[in-house]
Amino acid sequence: MAEKSGYITGTQEAPPRVSEWRRFRRVFLSRGVVVFGLVVLVLVFFTAIFAHWLAPYDPYKPGVAKSLAQPSWEHPLGSDILGRDTLSRLIYGSRTALMVGFISVTAAGIAGVGLGVIAGYSGGAINLIIMRIMDAILCFPMLILALVMASVLGGGIWNVIIALSIATIPGYARVTCGLTLSLRENDYVLAERAMGSTNFRTMLRHILPNAFPPLIVLMTMQLGGLILAEAGLSFLGIGIEPPGAAWGAMVNSGYQYLLKNPILSFAPCISIMLVVFAFNMVGDGLRDALDPRLRGLL
Amino acid sequence: MTTYIIRRLIQALIVLIIVTLIVFFVMRLLPGDPIIIYVAQTAQLEAMPPEMIDNLRAQFGLDKPIMVQYVNWVAGIFRGDFGESIFYHEDVGKLMAERFPVTAHIGVLALIVGAILGVIAGLLAAIRRGKWVDKIITPLTYVGITIPVFFLAILMIYLFGLRLGWLPISGYTSPLEDFVKSTRQIIMPVVCMAVFGLAANARQMRSSMLEVTHQDYVRTAWAKGLSERMVIMRHAMKNSLIPVITLMGLGVGMILGGSVLVETIFAIPGVGRLMVSSILGQDYVVVQAITFVIATIVLVVNLIVDISYGWLDPRIRYG
Numbered sequence: 001m002a003e004k005s006g007y008i009t010g011t012q013e014a015p016p017r018v019s020e021w022r023r024f025r026r027v028f029l030s031r032g033v034v035v036f037g038l039v040v041l042v043l044v045f046f047t048a049i050f051a052h053w054l055a056p057y058d059p060y061k062p063g064v065a066k067s068l069a070q071p072s073w074e075h076p077l078g079s080d081i082l083g084r085d086t087l088s089r090l091i092y093g094s095r096t097a098l099m100v101g102f103i104s105v106t107a108a109g110i111a112g113v114g115l116g117v118i119a120g121y122s123g124g125a126i127n128l129i130i131m132r133i134m135d136a137i138l139c140f141p142m143l144i145l146a147l148v149m150a151s152v153l154g155g156g157i158w159n160v161i162i163a164l165s166i167a168t169i170p171g172y173a174r175v176t177c178g179l180t181l182s183l184r185e186n187d188y189v190l191a192e193r194a195m196g197s198t199n200f201r202t203m204l205r206h207i208l209p210n211a212f213p214p215l216i217v218l219m220t221m222q223l224g225g226l227i228l229a230e231a232g233l234s235f236l237g238i239g240i241e242p243p244g245a246a247w248g249a250m251v252n253s254g255y256q257y258l259l260k261n262p263i264l265s266f267a268p269c270i271s272i273m274l275v276v277f278a279f280n281m282v283g284d285g286l287r288d289a290l291d292p293r294l295r296g297l298l
Numbered sequence: 299m300t301t302y303i304i305r306r307l308i309q310a311l312i313v314l315i316i317v318t319l320i321v322f323f324v325m326r327l328l329p330g331d332p333i334i335i336y337v338a339q340t341a342q343l344e345a346m347p348p349e350m351i352d353n354l355r356a357q358f359g360l361d362k363p364i365m366v367q368y369v370n371w372v373a374g375i376f377r378g379d380f381g382e383s384i385f386y387h388e389d390v391g392k393l394m395a396e397r398f399p400v401t402a403h404i405g406v407l408a409l410i411v412g413a414i415l416g417v418i419a420g421l422l423a424a425i426r427r428g429k430w431v432d433k434i435i436t437p438l439t440y441v442g443i444t445i446p447v448f449f450l451a452i453l454m455i456y457l458f459g460l461r462l463g464w465l466p467i468s469g470y471t472s473p474l475e476d477f478v479k480s481t482r483q484i485i486m487p488v489v490c491m492a493v494f495g496l497a498a499n500a501r502q503m504r505s506s507m508l509e510v511t512h513q514d515y516v517r518t519a520w521a522k523g524l525s526e527r528m529v530i531m532r533h534a535m536k537n538s539l540i541p542v543i544t545l546m547g548l549g550v551g552m553i554l555g556g557s558v559l560v561e562t563i564f565a566i567p568g569v570g571r572l573m574v575s576s577i578l579g580q581d582y583v584v585v586q587a588i589t590f591v592i593a594t595i596v597l598v599v600n601l602i603v604d605i606s607y608g609w610l611d612p613r614i615r616y617g
Contacts, residue, residue: 033440132309132312132313132316133316135309135313135316136313136316136317136320136593137320138596139313139317139593139594139596139597139600140317140320140589140592140593140596141551141552141554141555141592141596142555143555143556143558143559144554144555144558144573144589144592147558147573147574147577148324148325148577148585148589149324151577151578151580151585152324152325152327153327224444228444228446231446231448232446232447232448232558232559235448235559236558236559236562236574237578238577248448251448251449251452255452255563258452258455258456258460259456259460262456265452266452266453269446269448269449269452269453270449272446272449273444273445273446273449276444276446277440277441277444280440280443280444281440
């Protein structure tokens with residue numbers, strides 16, 4: 001997006017030049033909740049990367065505490081029915097959540113953006129076919145589609161990633177297709193083509209970079225939704241295989257002991273909520289800082 | 299407008315055909331032979347001679363080429379014949395006719411609650427922008443769109459069900475049978491399903507109200523000397539409601555998707571729970587039918603939303 005603050009319009013005095021990065025940083029960090037989201041995300045990333053140093057116990061090893069222990073100094077969040085330390089499992093669960101989120105968002109992003117650019121740039125029949133298929137996928141609620149796909153592919157974390165990726169492709173394809181349709185009318189695209197650029201080069205060098213800001217916002221916001229969906233699936237028992245740690249599965253197994261040991265379910269629930277909230281807020285902040293015109297659209 | 303509706307209908311029909319293709323062919327990728335699963339549930343697999351398995355395969359039409367199977371399946375849908383459940387040994391159409399009203403009962407109530415309360419909350423937050431009402435409502439809407447549905451369910455079960463003992467934590471009774479019991483049972487599920495829509499509607503309503511208040515016709519209404527009530531109800535609110543309508547399409551999808559979790563948690567015999575149990579039991583006939591019906595509902599709701607859009611807002615021109 002072009003920075004317009006350097007323009008001299010009419011008799012108005014030119015505003016002082018601000019670098020793009022500094023303007024971005026000022027707008028992005030201007031809201032408290034966005035900063036809070038950013039801090040949460042940094043902490044969660046840190047936790048996921050250094051899980052094996054941070055976790056006080058082996059998350060998979062039963063019997064490190066007594067069964068369903070209440071929170072104590074040794075086990076700050078207590079333990080589950082098998083005597084596994086809840087805090088350690090929570091820390092390892094952040095890996096699952098972020099891994100599923102990031103791999104799905106990248107896969108869906110690449111596929112969706114590719115399809116969207118092709119549809120928007122080619123127009124005509126190709127556009128029609130691709131976009132109707134996207135419409136059809138959008139008819140399935142994400143959780144239902146992911147549930148069916150994951151069961152067809154047969155559980156497992158990688159199949160959940162595939163299922164969630166497919167379910168979220170249409171969002172990127174739609175946005176990219178719309179952007180491409182308007183971007184390809186620009187003079188610089190015409191100029192590029194007049195110079196004999198191939199279609200592929202035009203798409204890659206001129207359309208994609210300009211479609212980037214809205215897409216990065218969409219991806220950030222999708223991450224929250226993906227983590228929520230992964231939690232929903234693992235809550236239903238689809239996804240990570242035991243003894244692996246996933247927040248949704250932890251909620252489900254703790255649910256049976258809700259009265260005795262509510263923290264077993266509540267701790268992973270709160271983690272999910274914090275991370276989803278953080279991604280949404282950072283997405284909001286990115287949108288305002290990168291392209292405020294997207295307000296209400298994304 | 300008429301050409302737009304016709305074009306939109308044709309488009310929806312094409313999407314519907316693609317939906318049937320997706321549902322059918324995705325299900326055929328299922329690991330495991332459905333006939334073997336069927337046999338394993340009814341009789342001793344080892345005791346069954348291969349001819350009998352072939353006979354069964356023919357009985358379910360699974361021996362025919364896949365395109366023929368697809369055409370038969372689609373033709374069956376038109377006759378209202380969704381096949382027979384492998385697990386329940388019952389007509390899937392009948393099974394869904396038992397389960398869908400339950401999901402609809404809760405889902406429609408949730409949709410209504412979410413729409414009415416959401417619009418009111420958004421309206422209040424917008425007209426008292428920056429005041430304490432707004433400062434309470436707006437952060438709550440953030441919580442509403444991020445809270446996992448199962449967290450809300452578990453929190454409510456813990457608080458109102460187990461600690462305070464006010465509400466039953468599971469089960470479903472038809473309202474025709476015992477209205478009071480039925481209502482007590484569905485309060486928590488309805489709230490769970492309504493919260494996301496409520497928060498989303500409130501956010502949308504607030505931002506579109508704030509946008510509308512700067513428009514010339516609203517200023518004119520104020521200048522005419524109309525009361526605040528009249529300006530808001532007659533002029534500002536009407537136009538702000540339009541973007542909220544679009545959210546309805548999204549809301550139906552969210553509720554049908556969420557029913558999978560909510561019905562599992564509250565042990566409600568609706569379509570969502572049937573879906574989960576059929577997936578775990580590899581009852582592909584049922585999964586296929588439910589997935590198709592849910593996608594069709596979402597498609598039709600979105601179609602209605604799109605068409606009513608032009609009717610509600612005459613400024614929108616369709617090329």
